[in-house]
Amino acid sequence: MGQSDFLIEVEDLKKWFYPKQSLIGRRKAPLRAVDGISFSIKKGTSIGIAGESGCGKTTTGKLLLKLYDATEGSFKFDGVEMNSGMTKQELKDFRRKAQLMFQNPYEALNPRYTIYQSLQEPLIIHKYGTKEVRRKKIINMLEKVRLTPVESYLHKFPHQLSGGQLQRVVLARSLVVDPLFLVADEPVSMLDVSVRAGVLNLMREVTSTMGLTTVYISHDLSLIKYLCEETVIMYLGSIVEKGPTDKILFSPMHPYTMALISAVPSSDPDVELKELNINNSITSADNIPDGCKFQDRCPYAQEICFKQEPLLQKTKNDHFVACHFSEEIGGKQYENRLCSTRSYG
Amino acid sequence: MEQMIEEQKGKDSELYIILKNSWSNFFNFFKEDRFAMVGLIIYLFVGIIAIFAPVIAPYDPHEMLRYDGEYRTNAGPNSENILGTTNMGRDVFSQLIYGARPAVLVGVSAAFMVVLIGTLVGLVAGYYRGKVDTFLMRVTDVAFGIPFEPFVIVLVAFLGPSIWNIVLAMGLLLWRDTARVIRSQVLVVRERGFVESARVAGASNFRIIFRHITPNILPLALLYGSLAMGWAILTEAAISFLGFGDPSAVSWGFMLNDAFVSQALSRGSYSWFVPPGICIMLVVMAGFYIGRGSEKILYPRMNQY
Numbered sequence: 281m282g283q284s285d286f287l288i289e290v291e292d293l294k295k296w297f298y299p300k301q302s303l304i305g306r307r308k309a310p311l312r313a314v315d316g317i318s319f320s321i322k323k324g325t326s327i328g329i330a331g332e333s334g335c336g337k338t339t340t341g342k343l344l345l346k347l348y349d350a351t352e353g354s355f356k357f358d359g360v361e362m363n364s365g366m367t368k369q370e371l372k373d374f375r376r377k378a379q380l381m382f383q384n385p386y387e388a389l390n391p392r393y394t395i396y397q398s399l400q401e402p403l404i405i406h407k408y409g410t411k412e413v414r415r416k417k418i419i420n421m422l423e424k425v426r427l428t429p430v431e432s433y434l435h436k437f438p439h440q441l442s443g444g445q446l447q448r449v450v451l452a453r454s455l456v457v458d459p460l461f462l463v464a465d466e467p468v469s470m471l472d473v474s475v476r477a478g479v480l481n482l483m484r485e486v487t488s489t490m491g492l493t494t495v496y497i498s499h500d501l502s503l504i505k506y507l508c509e510e511t512v513i514m515y516l517g518s519i520v521e522k523g524p525t526d527k528i529l530f531s532p533m534h535p536y537t538m539a540l541i542s543a544v545p546s547s548d549p550d551v552e553l554k555e556l557n558i559n560n561s562i563t564s565a566d567n568i569p570d571g572c573k574f575q576d577r578c579p580y581a582q583e584i585c586f587k588q589e590p591l592l593q594k595t596k597n598d599h600f601v602a603c604h605f606s607e608e609i610g611g612k613q614y615e616n617r618l619c620s621t622r623s624y625g
Numbered sequence: 626m627e628q629m630i631e632e633q634k635g636k637d638s639e640l641y642i643i644l645k646n647s648w649s650n651f652f653n654f655f656k657e658d659r660f661a662m663v664g665l666i667i668y669l670f671v672g673i674i675a676i677f678a679p680v681i682a683p684y685d686p687h688e689m690l691r692y693d694g695e696y697r698t699n700a701g702p703n704s705e706n707i708l709g710t711t712n713m714g715r716d717v718f719s720q721l722i723y724g725a726r727p728a729v730l731v732g733v734s735a736a737f738m739v740v741l742i743g744t745l746v747g748l749v750a751g752y753y754r755g756k757v758d759t760f761l762m763r764v765t766d767v768a769f770g771i772p773f774e775p776f777v778i779v780l781v782a783f784l785g786p787s788i789w790n791i792v793l794a795m796g797l798l799l800w801r802d803t804a805r806v807i808r809s810q811v812l813v814v815r816e817r818g819f820v821e822s823a824r825v826a827g828a829s830n831f832r833i834i835f836r837h838i839t840p841n842i843l844p845l846a847l848l849y850g851s852l853a854m855g856w857a858i859l860t861e862a863a864i865s866f867l868g869f870g871d872p873s874a875v876s877w878g879f880m881l882n883d884a885f886v887s888q889a890l891s892r893g894s895y896s897w898f899v900p901p902g903i904c905i906m907l908v909v910m911a912g913f914y915i916g917r918g919s920e921k922i923l924y925p926r927m928n929q930y
């Protein structure tokens with residue numbers, strides 16, 4: 281066990297994808313999927329990563345699970361640097377402690393394995409107990425995710441279960457080895473709306489009883505509001521705003537965050553619509569301009585935004601934001617809108 | 626509940642289920658396509674004949690038959706020899722029945738080698754990608770560049786004409802199609818979610834390749850094995866017909882060669898050389914039918930054209 285309060289500490293982490301260069305013609309620029317992000321996660325808390333599709337959320341999640349090697353930067357897990365120099369055994373230890381929950385439950389399980397086999401696999405890999413002990417553990421885990429009666433699920437194949445049931449199996453599989461850390465990448469976006477709340481409530485309950493540190497990746501701000509203490513907003517591989525979830529969602533300081541919030545549909549017709557429309561053109565991660573990455577979509581952009589990239593700075597509101605004009609444009613109350621958005625709970 | 630789990634105990638070994646599922650997939654495929662079914666039936670029929678050859682065949686295929694002290698050579702079909710006899714007085718029908726044995730031996734062992742080598746090469750190339758892939762695919766290209774039958778003839782002439790050398794020579798080249806197809810399938814399967822989820826669970830490369838990817842490509846590998854069977858039998862026949870075959874094995878190709886050199890055609894002994902020709906045609910057709918069925922299933926939209 282490390283001494284640090286933080287389970288995850290990320291410092292200027294980068295992941296660039298290098299496209300295949302053709303022999304002739306201009307060298308293609310690398311695709312900067314994650315472009316220098318820093319944040320830390322306290323043990324036992326959860327953090328949400330939000331942003332539109334393609335902004336690097338999944339890549340960030342995979343970096344945190346060592347499914348990708350970082351191009352640059354430092355990533356500490358429980359106080360230990362996770363660099364390429366780690367041994368096989370260290371990596372295997374890490375694989376037990378850090379788990380992933382996929383967006384697509386239909387793909388996350390081997391179609392030729394029964395549920396029992398799928399749950400047993402991580403236990404076998406990590407040499408957990410005898411066969412008898414493993415069986416008890418699996419049954420116990422399936423009960424925890426409320427797939428009861430357990431015996432009716434054990435020997436089924438994935439195609440015999442519904443999406444919601446599968447996602448519970450996936451959750452059980454990732455938690456069966458008693459991990460410390462869980463990344464849930466869009467955990468309910470593939471599920472029917474009717475079963476989402478059930479799965480999310482279950483995740484919240486199970487992760488808190490097990491004392492897990494969690495990262496929820498989602499473009500759905502109401503999910504993040506419901507589940508996460510802290511929030512990180514990403515845009516084109518960079519963090520534009522981070523801090524406690526209520527501060528970010530109730531008084532955003534970055535125009536991109538404001539736009540995300542105003543895109544959440546409100547269920548209360550009396551709430552005054554404070555729309556912030558942004559330009560719909562999307563800059564791609566392999567063609568990033570100088571200055572602020574958000575410049576061409578920002579309604580407030582001024583000359584400085586085209587020349588100088590704003591750094592992530594602490595605001596008077598106690599969170600971090602990367603915008604030259606956050607003091608002027610930020611701090612409007614968006615409270616009403618998200619308070620009335622009660623999709624979960 | 627405990628009791629029910631106990632009952633499953635013997636059956637829950639991972640390998641058992643993987644094998645069971647691959648086999649049932651393999652057979653479902655034959656059920657779905659009538660041509661493939663016909664192909665499979667031909668293979669099974671030849672297999673049964675090979676196993677029971679001594680029971681079915683009325684004579685030893687090498688025995689020179691004598692009736693009333695006279696060798697009966699070049700006889701047409703008669704009550705004792707339903708397909709007549711050869712110029713050396715051997716029973717053609719018995720030779721035809723025994724000819725199923727080298728066919729099955731060559732077909733099965735060549736298919737086994739093809740599945741084994743082709744699958745391993747395809748798995749390693751597709752899974753590791755990069756330099757390993759480039760190297761293995763260049764080796765495959767070289768294998769594709771070598772003309773098949775001349776290679777087998779040269780190798781068999783070099784190692785000596787035995788049926789095992791023919792099988793070896795074919796195995797050394799025939800894996801090339803399987804390797805390419807399996808590789809491209811592995812490239813697809815390795816990107817699927819459950820492979821990544823196995824990696825997150827801490828599975829080693831070895832485990833991912835053999836426990837997660839292999840079961841998903843095995844039906845395809847078995848299919849290519851069935852195709853290789855037809856090819857191998859045809860090749861053995863061709864080699865034997867050209868006179869490079871195993872002289873001690875009575876194969877259908879050997880029968881054709883025997884008939885050819887003793888001028889059975891000009892004598893009009895059709896009952897001698899037509900039946901082995903039909904047998905060769907049937908097994909090659911079986912391979913073709915199975916391949917045709919596989920294309921229909923792998924590319925369902927082909928039916929429209």
Ligand SMILES: Nc1ncnc2c1ncn2[C@@H]1O[C@H](COP(=O)(O)OP(=O)(O)O)[C@@H](O)[C@H]1O
Pocket residue numbers: 297311312313331332333334335336337338339340565
């Ligand atoms: N393996 C990869 N190779 C090349 N580019 C990738 C790869 N994975 C992701 N990308 C690119 O990186 C960017 C971020 O992707 P991703 O992290 O999946 O975004 P998100 O999960 O936020 O939608 C996208 O532009 C995507 O096309």
Ligand SMILES: [Mg+2]
Pocket residue numbers: 337338339
């Ligand atoms: Mg994603």
